[in-house]
Amino acid sequence: MGEIADAFWIAFNLLLSFDKELYSIIGLSLKVSLSAVAISCALGFTIGAGLSVYRFPGHRLIIIILNALMGLPPVVVGLIVYLILSRSGPLGVLGLLYTPTAMIIAQVMLITPLVAALSIQMLEELHLEYDEFFRSLRLTNFAKMKTLLWDGRRGLVTVGLAGFGRAISEVGAVMIVGGNINHLTRIMTTAIALETSKGTLALALALGIILIGFSLAVNAAVMLLRSNSKGQRYA
Amino acid sequence: MLDKTSEHSLQLPDPVRFRDVSLTINRQELIANINCTLEHTGVSVVMGPNGAGKSLFLRLLAGLLKPTSGTITGSYINAKPGTTSSLSMVFQDPVLLRRTAHANIAYVLHQQKCPEEQLAEKVGNALKTARLERQRETPARRLSGGEQQRLALARALVVRPAILLLDEATASLDPASTHIVEGMAADAAATGTKIIFVTHDVRQAKRVGDDILFIHEGRLLTHKSIHDFFRDPGSKEAQAYLDGRVPE
Ligand SMILES: Nc1ncnc2c1ncn2[C@@H]1O[C@H](COP(=O)(O)OP(=O)(O)OP(=O)(O)O)[C@@H](O)[C@H]1O
Ligand SMILES: [Mg+2]
Numbered sequence: 001m002g003e004i005a006d007a008f009w010i011a012f013n014l015l016l017s018f019d020k021e022l023y024s025i026i027g028l029s030l031k032v033s034l035s036a037v038a039i040s041c042a043l044g045f046t047i048g049a050g051l052s053v054y055r056f057p058g059h060r061l062i063i064i065i066l067n068a069l070m071g072l073p074p075v076v077v078g079l080i081v082y083l084i085l086s087r088s089g090p091l092g093v094l095g096l097l098y099t100p101t102a103m104i105i106a107q108v109m110l111i112t113p114l115v116a117a118l119s120i121q122m123l124e125e126l127h128l129e130y131d132e133f134f135r136s137l138r139l140t141n142f143a144k145m146k147t148l149l150w151d152g153r154r155g156l157v158t159v160g161l162a163g164f165g166r167a168i169s170e171v172g173a174v175m176i177v178g179g180n181i182n183h184l185t186r187i188m189t190t191a192i193a194l195e196t197s198k199g200t201l202a203l204a205l206a207l208g209i210i211l212i213g214f215s216l217a218v219n220a221a222v223m224l225l226r227s228n229s230k231g232q233r234y235a
Numbered sequence: 236m237l238d239k240t241s242e243h244s245l246q247l248p249d250p251v252r253f254r255d256v257s258l259t260i261n262r263q264e265l266i267a268n269i270n271c272t273l274e275h276t277g278v279s280v281v282m283g284p285n286g287a288g289k290s291l292f293l294r295l296l297a298g299l300l301k302p303t304s305g306t307i308t309g310s311y312i313n314a315k316p317g318t319t320s321s322l323s324m325v326f327q328d329p330v331l332l333r334r335t336a337h338a339n340i341a342y343v344l345h346q347q348k349c350p351e352e353q354l355a356e357k358v359g360n361a362l363k364t365a366r367l368e369r370q371r372e373t374p375a376r377r378l379s380g381g382e383q384q385r386l387a388l389a390r391a392l393v394v395r396p397a398i399l400l401l402d403e404a405t406a407s408l409d410p411a412s413t414h415i416v417e418g419m420a421a422d423a424a425a426t427g428t429k430i431i432f433v434t435h436d437v438r439q440a441k442r443v444g445d446d447i448l449f450i451h452e453g454r455l456l457t458h459k460s461i462h463d464f465f466r467d468p469g470s471k472e473a474q475a476y477l478d479g480r481v482p483e
């Protein structure tokens with residue numbers, strides 16, 4: 001019990017002391033995960049809308065694969081990205097290993113299937129509702145996709161948040177491809193892992209509390225934006 | 236009344252023609268060998284008992300279903316949206332976008348590349364004729380059933396279609412809304428839009444219709460002028476339908 005109280009105290013002090021190192025870790029965490037979420041949403045929403053509208057052989061199979069990829073263990077994703085980016089790997093020449101970019105790539109691979117699979121579920125239902133209207137208007141598939149994405153935006157925001165939640169809390173993949181290098185690729189989760197292994201549990205827990213706090217703050221900010229954007233009225 | 240605008244009459248669309256049209260789903264023949272020609276103006280009423288195939292008939296006409304055999308022709312069939320030979324349909328359960336009433340109408344105009352400066356005026360007029368000005372910013376799906384029907388109709392008409400399909404558009408409306416809807420349909424008909432009007436209301440059929448198609452168990456039993464039909468329904472099924480009896 002004392003440890004938890006200590007942790008809160010340390011977390012509080014760390015935040016207020018404007019510890020440079022802490023803030024650079026928080027900043028990098030947010031930068032990596034927000035970039036990954038942005039890219040994953042661009043990819044995942046497009047895949048989701050496309051698979052809702054287009055029908056082709058293998059359609060079902062792709063959805064099954066995406067659903068399976070949703071549960072991919074982060075360390076495996078990390079390993080794959082590591083192999084691709086390592087010096088002898090196919091993209092080794094880019095020299096991306098142990099950079100924030102590598103971490104973004106790993107997180108994108110991790111959460112794009114999640115974002116895509118959840119988007120399909122949502123947009124397919126919406127498409128079913130709109131289908132005959134769309135066809136009576138002789139819309140192109142592209143126009144259908146645009147409409148689905150727009151009218152489904154409220155649900156898609158939630159999907160994006162789910163992706164963010166998975167990205168910011170993930171440790172296995174970024175540890176492998178980022179290397180947890182101080183001042184360079186250290187983020188909240190890898191710092192927590194490090195402090196835990198060093199036995200400085202109170203500091204680890206303090207970082208955990210801050211991580212949860214930031215996660216909550218991002219969620220709250222998006223929710224607030226959403227309810228202010230008249231979104232409520234389009235239920 | 237005659238030729239209020241000549242927009243459609245410049246280029247008369249081919250009449251809708253069904254030739255030996257059948258539709259079979261799951262081995263059930265839901266539409267059986269329908270042959271008919273619909274004039275390219277006026278209001279054709281479609282009547283028939285529940286489950287007769289009226290909605291399927293409209294879906295075939297709209298190209299939403301492909302006949303199992305037979306052909307359907309008409310110049311609207313391959314028409315691009317926004318051309319004067321386009322088709323609009325109001326479904327039995329109106330399909331409205333998850334947007335405001337205003338945005339629902341703007342949407343179809345947008346899809347047919349209506350110039351931005353005309354858009355506001357057209358949407359405004361459409362809302363006015365549907366008596367939905369007060370509801371302009373209301374999400375379409377929060378409107379009452381009758382308001383939704385009026386909105387769906389206003390949205391269908393705003394593109395000035397060559398053909399308008401109405402599937403029981405007044406089934407759940409109060410007399411005032413019914414009057415508005417019939418008025419909107421009559422105005423469209425007067426300016427050259429062909430209307431196919433599915434209804435169960437005999438008096439309404441007499442009010443709005445020029446000719447009538449009576450469908451029973453997927454078959455087109457009768458196609459004659461309204462006047463002739465109500466003098467002689469032409470089949471015992473139609474007579475039973477009009478009398479409110481179950482045919483023996
Ligand atoms: N997709 C489908 N699969 C199987 N049966 C269908 C399908 N669509 C319609 N049916 C059947 O075809 C018949 C005709 O349906 P339709 O909706 O055209 O009836 P309707 O004349 O419009 O009736 P109502 O007056 O109740 O609206 C019904 O028995 C219905 O169950
Ligand atoms: Mg019907």
